[in-house]
Amino acid sequence: xxxxxxxxxxxxxxxxxxxxxxxxxxxxxxxxxxxxxxxxxxxxxxxxxxxxxxxxxxxxxxxxxxxxxxxxxxxxxxxxxxxxxxxxxxxxxxxxxxxxxxxxxxxxxxxxxxxxxxxxxxxxxxxxxxxxxxxxxxxxxxxxxxxxxxxxxxxxxxxxxxxxxxxxxxxxxxxxxxxxxxxxxxxxxxxxxxxxxxxxxxxxxxxxxxxxxxxxxxxxxxxxxxxxxxxxxxxxxxxxxxxxxxxxxxxxxxxxxxxxxxxxxxxxxxxxxxxxxxxxxxxxxxxxxxxxxxxxxxxxxxxxxxxxxxxxxxxxxxxxxxxx
Amino acid sequence: xxxxxxxxxxxxxxxxxxxxxxxxxxxxxxxxxxxxxxxxxxxxxxxxxxxxxxxxxxxxxxxxxxxxxxxxxxxxxxxxxxxxxxxxxxxxxxxxxxxxxxxxxxxxxxxxxxxxxxxxxxxxxxxxxxxxxxxxxxxxxxxxxxxxxxxxxxxxxxxxxxxxxxxxxxxxxxxxxxxxxxxxxxxxxxxxxxxxxxxxxxxxxxxxxxxxxxxxxxxxxxxxxxxxxxxxxxxxxxxxxxxxxxxxxxxxxxxxxxxxxxxxxxxxxxxxxxxxxxxxxxxxxxxxxxxxxxxxxxxxxxxxxxxxxxxxxxxxxxxxxxxxxxxxxxxxxxxxxxxxxxxxxxxxxxxxxxxxxxxxxxxxxxxxxxxxxxxxxxxxxxxxxxxxxxxxxxxxxxxxxxxxxxxxxxxxxxxxxxxxxxxxxxxxxxxxxxxxxxxxxxxxxxxxxxxxxxxxxxxxxxxxxxxxxxxxxxxxxxxxxxxxxxxxxxxxxxxxxxxxxxxxxxxxxxxxxxxxxxxxxxxxxxxxxxxxxxxxxxxxxxxxxxxxxxxxxxxxxxxxxxxxxxxxxxxxxxxxxxxx
Numbered sequence: 001x002x003x004x005x006x007x008x009x010x011x012x013x014x015x016x017x018x019x020x021x022x023x024x025x026x027x028x029x030x031x032x033x034x035x036x037x038x039x040x041x042x043x044x045x046x047x048x049x050x051x052x053x054x055x056x057x058x059x060x061x062x063x064x065x066x067x068x069x070x071x072x073x074x075x076x077x078x079x080x081x082x083x084x085x086x087x088x089x090x091x092x093x094x095x096x097x098x099x100x101x102x103x104x105x106x107x108x109x110x111x112x113x114x115x116x117x118x119x120x121x122x123x124x125x126x127x128x129x130x131x132x133x134x135x136x137x138x139x140x141x142x143x144x145x146x147x148x149x150x151x152x153x154x155x156x157x158x159x160x161x162x163x164x165x166x167x168x169x170x171x172x173x174x175x176x177x178x179x180x181x182x183x184x185x186x187x188x189x190x191x192x193x194x195x196x197x198x199x200x201x202x203x204x205x206x207x208x209x210x211x212x213x214x215x216x217x218x219x220x221x222x223x224x225x226x227x228x229x230x231x232x233x234x235x236x237x238x239x240x241x242x243x244x245x246x247x248x249x250x251x252x253x254x255x256x257x258x259x260x261x262x263x264x265x266x267x268x269x270x271x272x273x274x275x276x277x278x279x280x281x282x283x284x285x286x287x288x289x290x291x292x293x294x295x296x297x298x299x300x301x302x303x304x305x306x307x308x309x310x311x312x313x314x315x316x317x318x319x320x321x322x323x324x
Numbered sequence: 325x326x327x328x329x330x331x332x333x334x335x336x337x338x339x340x341x342x343x344x345x346x347x348x349x350x351x352x353x354x355x356x357x358x359x360x361x362x363x364x365x366x367x368x369x370x371x372x373x374x375x376x377x378x379x380x381x382x383x384x385x386x387x388x389x390x391x392x393x394x395x396x397x398x399x400x401x402x403x404x405x406x407x408x409x410x411x412x413x414x415x416x417x418x419x420x421x422x423x424x425x426x427x428x429x430x431x432x433x434x435x436x437x438x439x440x441x442x443x444x445x446x447x448x449x450x451x452x453x454x455x456x457x458x459x460x461x462x463x464x465x466x467x468x469x470x471x472x473x474x475x476x477x478x479x480x481x482x483x484x485x486x487x488x489x490x491x492x493x494x495x496x497x498x499x500x501x502x503x504x505x506x507x508x509x510x511x512x513x514x515x516x517x518x519x520x521x522x523x524x525x526x527x528x529x530x531x532x533x534x535x536x537x538x539x540x541x542x543x544x545x546x547x548x549x550x551x552x553x554x555x556x557x558x559x560x561x562x563x564x565x566x567x568x569x570x571x572x573x574x575x576x577x578x579x580x581x582x583x584x585x586x587x588x589x590x591x592x593x594x595x596x597x598x599x600x601x602x603x604x605x606x607x608x609x610x611x612x613x614x615x616x617x618x619x620x621x622x623x624x625x626x627x628x629x630x631x632x633x634x635x636x637x638x639x640x641x642x643x644x645x646x647x648x649x650x651x652x653x654x655x656x657x658x659x660x661x662x663x664x665x666x667x668x669x670x671x672x673x674x675x676x677x678x679x680x681x682x683x684x685x686x687x688x689x690x691x692x693x694x695x696x697x698x699x700x701x702x703x704x705x706x707x708x709x710x711x712x713x714x715x716x717x718x719x720x721x722x723x724x725x726x727x728x729x730x731x732x733x734x735x736x737x738x739x740x741x742x743x744x745x746x747x748x749x750x751x752x753x754x755x756x757x758x759x760x761x762x763x764x765x766x767x768x769x770x771x772x773x774x775x776x777x778x779x780x781x782x783x784x785x786x787x788x789x790x791x792x793x794x795x796x797x798x799x800x801x802x803x804x805x806x807x808x809x810x811x812x813x814x815x816x817x818x819x820x821x822x823x824x825x826x827x828x829x830x831x832x833x834x835x836x837x838x839x840x841x842x843x844x845x846x847x848x849x850x851x852x853x854x855x856x857x858x859x860x861x862x863x864x865x866x867x868x869x870x871x872x873x874x875x876x877x878x879x880x881x882x883x884x885x886x887x888x889x890x891x892x893x894x895x896x897x898x899x900x901x902x903x904x
Contacts, residue, residue: 216426217422217423217426218427218428219429221419221427221428222429223382223413224382225418225492226410226415227414227440228410231440236429239432313431315430315433316476319478
């Protein structure tokens, strides 16, 4: 197991290297960094001096090396737009996005998995209704759902807050929504908006996997042995649907965190997505390249987690990996 | 006579479809006594498994029992509530499935599955249930059961897994076990052991078995009585020796005639079952000028122009010398030396022109690897191949244009996956013509394709259809036609009939023999079924774990096998000798 994790980490190193090369290229070659930093009236001599100071005249590989070293030592540099250190900016935004993403993941799993199992086993009115309503959920763009929710729950019923994080509690550098009632209330609408796509996906995936598993001989055999239905479905069948479900859910979770941009902007949620959006608007390239590297890192981390879960769930994977 | 264990009378099972109701089982009656092994035999689609499912109450929806009684001792099964029925399953009736690879839950240990089943039917503490489970594994012949019980299914071999499945079926002491093709997926040696285990359970525990199989050999070997089924109807029933030994019904006679015998070689199978006439609603649809004669002239014409001298070549068509194939584990590591699995070890043999070379062996013996090495799908580690007197380069160095790519053709085991379902039969058949540039522009490829279909006894109309519209046997004919249209001299058949019913198998073997006599094809015939190889081969190669154990003339091999392993193999093949 440990050697397996070590190997995966080693492989991840190359992924991160490739992404940081991309981020570096973006930073260094999309436009002229100096031109974006200084005003129009700066003289050519001054520009040249800044260029020399920033090391932009050094050979490219040295610059890349310095860029990577800075990334590894968490020295992310400064934003063009706000002149703040990028590290701090991201740290202050990260909890908001993670909490939103995590909560919407929980919603999608708590609703999606039971609904998937139910629609796989039972046919009838409830099944059909579930399938159709979630189909509607998946085919409407996120921002429309967000706006509709705002209209219904915020404007018409006026029961839930429609923008911002509401009341938060500071735990060290981590600002959390999870400890106040108002924080939870603020979380509901954006989390539902963000989670509904993932919910439909999870449900349909669980359903189709489950339908395949139910057709297998070992489920028929379990039935023929008179094992009670509950155990057949939840113990025998469901576990076997997990491997593909985890793969997709993992990838989706990465997506939720990385691309919650639309939801965050609809609900003015002060997370990384909103930060990214602002950075694009002001061509804040250093922030964009750090964001790129960070998202890649999160994906790598989630994939590692997914692989470890395979290990836990499937004994065949355990043996194969150990043998190899 | 005392009360039968299972009594089925006038059972009728129907499946509603869009085109009206389909009667899968029509007025079937049978009885099983305690301790009796009752064979249910028939070809695919005969409704064997449906009867099993109807007894245990797990008919695939929308199928339903339209009529008849199913009585287990004193219980009328059809009157049970669904909940009571479910309680009865496992408790009084159990089932064994065909493929032990798929009938155990891969994510749970054997202990989990056994203990759960035991506790489902008898209240028992965890440790008692576990002890009982270990004892059952011991009874079914699993060595060191106290240790093995915590293993996962994938850690057992096929035969051991089937023992675990039997232990699972036994663990609540059922009175009746429905065994649906319990040995079809197993090698002969393992099959023999499992059959012995079933016999032992029947005689000692007085469990009644309904043994569903298409393998007449298995039926002959262990069943007491047998019911022959066709299209959901009982054709003949009675004592096994009497039904199979002196069949009175026309169908049973035809079926028995199609079964290849281990002890004799037939030149052709006679009196075999014809395809169900109702399945063919063919109107005449012919490509102008296409005929079997045309195809055969074309195939022969090529041959005559190629070998200008009429002297038959004396050298063997294929020579294999000291062939080794090693498979390396798929992840080569920088730190460790590559370790490999030796799939073939020092194989040498010659295949004669116009003759059939049979390759036999159990699964994992390297039969298919040998075929792949010859056609160039696998690279040998060492050793040489030569074809028609010329050296044959290993697969990765053999160019696409190498003449052997055309001259050696292959027919695969599974006709369901060897034809591309997205392409019409015409596209499948004319592709080799384009690929090998046959006949230039003047050739009417459609006419030729239709003619070759005619040659393999398929209607020409098939050209416009797609593979999924055909049965297994028909697909295999198409696969043969595809191989033929390349004008091969050497045909490799990798288990060409193991996915087919006996009557279809007999037709297929007849076809191959006819083609061989007509065109002088040389055939490499791979099979695990010794009785089939006996019918086909002139020379036999026996493989075991990648090594060649015996290489002999077919008749010598079957009458006096030299190697100990060959004797064992011949011994374990279920034969009909008991009946004669």
